[in-house]
Amino acid sequence: MRSLDREIAARLRQAKPQVEATPPPFATVATLIQRSESGPPRAIRGSRRQRFGVLLALGALTLAGSGWGASQLLSGAPVSPTFAWVKAKPTVALGVPLPSSLKVLGLRAADPAGGPPWGMRIIRTSRGQACIQAGRVVDGRVGALGTGYAFHADGRFHPFAPGVGVGLECSQVDAGGNLYHARGAITASADGLSLAENTFERVHCDLPDQHNWGVRCPTSQLRLLAFGALGPDATRLSVSFQGRSFDVRPYGPEGAYLLAFPAPKGTNVGPYFGAQAPHRPTLTVHFRDGSSCLVPEANDTDECKPEGIDFSNGPKLTAAELATPVHVSYTKRLAGGEPPLTTDGQHSVVVDPTTKPGPVLIVTFRARVGTPAPLSAYAAEIHRPVIAGCFGGSRLLSQEPTHTIASGQRVRIVIPLQATCHGRYAGRVLYFAIDRSLQPGSEERLLGGISRRMLGLPHNRGRDEQELTVGRFAIDLPVDHR
Numbered sequence: 001m002r003s004l005d006r007e008i009a010a011r012l013r014q015a016k017p018q019v020e021a022t023p024p025p026f027a028t029v030a031t032l033i034q035r036s037e038s039g040p041p042r043a044i045r046g047s048r049r050q051r052f053g054v055l056l057a058l059g060a061l062t063l064a065g066s067g068w069g070a071s072q073l074l075s076g077a078p079v080s081p082t083f084a085w086v087k088a089k090p091t092v093a094l095g096v097p098l099p100s101s102l103k104v105l106g107l108r109a110a111d112p113a114g115g116p117p118w119g120m121r122i123i124r125t126s127r128g129q130a131c132i133q134a135g136r137v138v139d140g141r142v143g144a145l146g147t148g149y150a151f152h153a154d155g156r157f158h159p160f161a162p163g164v165g166v167g168l169e170c171s172q173v174d175a176g177g178n179l180y181h182a183r184g185a186i187t188a189s190a191d192g193l194s195l196a197e198n199t200f201e202r203v204h205c206d207l208p209d210q211h212n213w214g215v216r217c218p219t220s221q222l223r224l225l226a227f228g229a230l231g232p233d234a235t236r237l238s239v240s241f242q243g244r245s246f247d248v249r250p251y252g253p254e255g256a257y258l259l260a261f262p263a264p265k266g267t268n269v270g271p272y273f274g275a276q277a278p279h280r281p282t283l284t285v286h287f288r289d290g291s292s293c294l295v296p297e298a299n300d301t302d303e304c305k306p307e308g309i310d311f312s313n314g315p316k317l318t319a320a321e322l323a324t325p326v327h328v329s330y331t332k333r334l335a336g337g338e339p340p341l342t343t344d345g346q347h348s349v350v351v352d353p354t355t356k357p358g359p360v361l362i363v364t365f366r367a368r369v370g371t372p373a374p375l376s377a378y379a380a381e382i383h384r385p386v387i388a389g390c391f392g393g394s395r396l397l398s399q400e401p402t403h404t405i406a407s408g409q410r411v412r413i414v415i416p417l418q419a420t421c422h423g424r425y426a427g428r429v430l431y432f433a434i435d436r437s438l439q440p441g442s443e444e445r446l447l448g449g450i451s452r453r454m455l456g457l458p459h460n461r462g463r464d465e466q467e468l469t470v471g472r473f474a475i476d477l478p479v480d481h482r
Contacts, residue, residue, distance in 0.1 A: 073116075073138055076146055076156030079196045080163070088163065091404035093374060093443055094170055095127030097162040104142050107251040111136070112223065112262040113190065116145065116157070120227050120258050122179060123162055127404065128373040129442070130179040131170040134227045134258065135160055135192035144192035148221045149205040149213070151193070160196055171440040172375060175310040178231050179254055181440065182304055184297040185226040185280050187267055189217060195225075208270045222263035226281060228295075230255035233288045233308030237295075241281035303438045311436035317369060319468045326365045326429050326471035333357040334414065359417040365429055365471060370407040374443035375434055377402045378470065379450055380413050382427035402443055417477075426474040435464035 088096045101124040108117040119137035124130050135142040136157070143159035144150060151158055171181040187208055188194045194207055205217035230237065234255040237248040241261060248257055264279040283295035287307035295304055335357040363380050371377055405411060413429075434446050449465060 073145075073157040074155070076151060076154055076158040079144060079158050079160050079193070090126040093127070093401035094129050094131075095125035095404075097123045097125055097131075100124075102162055104137060104140055105252060105256055107256050107258050108137065109258045109260040111190065111260055113220075118192075118225065118258060118260045120256065122229060122254055122256065124173075125170075128173055129170045130173050130181070130229070132181060132227060132229065133160060133162075133169070133195075134225065135195050144196065145190075147191050148189070149215070149217070150189065150191040158193075169440060171438075172373065172436045172442040174231075174436055175312060175314070178309055179229045180231045180306045180309045180438065182228045182230055182283075182285060182295045182306075183226070184283055184295050185224040185259070185261065187263060188223050188225045190221045190223050206268075208268060217268050219263050219265055219268050222267050224261040224263055224267070224280065225259070226261075226283060226295075227258040228256070230257060230285050231306050231309050233306070234285050235288055236286050238284040238286065239281055306438075311438065313375065313433065313435050316466060317431070317433070317468065322369055322431050322468050322470045324365050324368050324471055326363060326473045328364075328425075328427075328473040328475045329362045330475060330477060331360050331362060334360045334362075361415045361417060361425065361475065363413040363415065363427075363429065363473065365411055367405050367409050367411050367470075368407065369431065370409070371402065371405045373404075374402045374446060375436065377432050377446060377450065378405070378411060378413070379430050379432060380415060380427055381430055382415065382425055384421060384423060384425050387421070387423065402446065422477045424474060424476050426472070428472045429470040431466070431468045431470050433466040437464065 088094075090096050101122060104119050104121045108119050110117050116136040116138050118134060119142050120132060120134040121142060122130055122132055133142060136145050137143075138157045138159075141157075141159040143157055146152070146154035146156045146158060169181065171179060173179050189204070189207065193204060204213060205215045205221070206213050207217055207222075230250050232253055232255060234250045237250060237257050239246055239248060239259065242264075248259070250257055259281065261281060267279065280297065284292055285295055285304060285306070286292045289307050291307055293304040293306075361382070367378065369376075432446060432450050434442065434449065436442070437445070439445065
């Protein structure tokens with residue numbers, strides 16, 4: 001490379017300009033600049049500063065076609081989790097990310113308009129969850145670009161924190177630790193920001209079925225993305241879109257796949273995130289045993305039954321295997337415990353959601369069966385007399401969010417009380433469980449079932465759900481128990 005070429009390249013790298021259009025070849029730009037140095041037309045003659053401005057303007061186009069390498073983008077502020085102020089714990093809810101799983105997979109998908117490719121990582125957590133995180137990839141990190149309406153168009157790359165993925169697209173692994181999470185294409189912003197959780201804090205445009213910012217995302221700034229994991233026994237993924245068909249080989253032991261398509265006209269309206277037929281890719285997964293099934297769309301409830309994936313929790317537990325003595329005591333002033341939901345069969349309220357010291361019941365027992373993952377939980381249900389100033393005849397407190405409990409561990413549930421409620425409190429400790437499932441969000445499904453049970457809402461418990469009594473208790477509180 002000649003000295004002038006090297007100088008031009010160095011200046012362009014230092015400028016780190018934002019991509020705006022498809023550029024001419026670098027040689028063409030260099031030739032134009034060389035001509036300007038030796039005797040350019042009067043229209044572009046001027047001072048050295050003016051000529052350098054022309055160089056940068058043309059250089060911005062040049063870098064646009066060079067692939068947006070990591071050295072050409074400054075890093076911006078990381079995209080933090082929505083509830084960054086809530087400290088994640090290894091034994092609560094979804095758990096915390098395992099450091100060994102934070103590396104971005106080698107799988108890449110080119111963006112239809114160029115720039116950094118799309119990539120993904122599968123973040124495994126301390127409670128057996130696997131969370132898929134996708135976005136634009138720069139320097140081995142996954143995140144979003146400050147282009148268009150994102151990040152005030154700062155032209156920087158904003159990496160995703162691991163917690164952004166945890167809770168976004170999380171599924172329970174199967175009995176062998178394998179992940180199967182297959183969904184069809186979704187509509188996402190080209191900058192990648194819509195794949196993060198806390199987009200409400202960023203200046204952005206409205207995706208399908210959104211009306212937050214008053215400006216609809218241009219179709220040119222949208223993509224159809226399909227990504228997931230097909231398990232270790234998937235052999236190929238057949239793709240059909242806009243008259244074109246091709247096969248994709250699943251990547252790695254997870255059988256990962258990642259596809260990026262331009263958004264067809266009209267994609268920026270319609271149901272939230274779901275690409276609409278006939279403007280969406282059709283995905284069919286094939287397995288080693290010769291079976292195949294259609295990957296369901298983002299909003300479909302149909303399940304593609306995979307080969308080699310075991311979602312069973314094993315043999316169903318019996319009440320005898322869970323039975324254990326339950327003890328209850330009363331304390332006048334104690335802070336703590338989750339505010340219990342209370343219902344009289346028709347209405348439900350949260351009673352005294354403060355954490356100030358007050359009267360509580362303390363229910364204790366030794367768990368014979370552990371709850372290692374957000375597939376099972378213990379809860380306390382209490383019945384009490386309906387008297388003046390005391391709302392409700394029944395209340396239920398779940399371990400919300402779910403906690404890891406080891407077999408043989410002593411469990412303590414603190415239940416805040418209304419000071420005006422006296423009389424006999426009779427209740428029981430319940431064990432709730434759901435099987436592993438193809439559907440993501442195991443904790444939400446578990447706690448949703450518990451809430452419906454407590455509120456008396458219609459809920460047909462399926463074969464994949466269990467509700468068993470662990471033990472019963474009773475205690476009498478006098479009128480002056482305050």
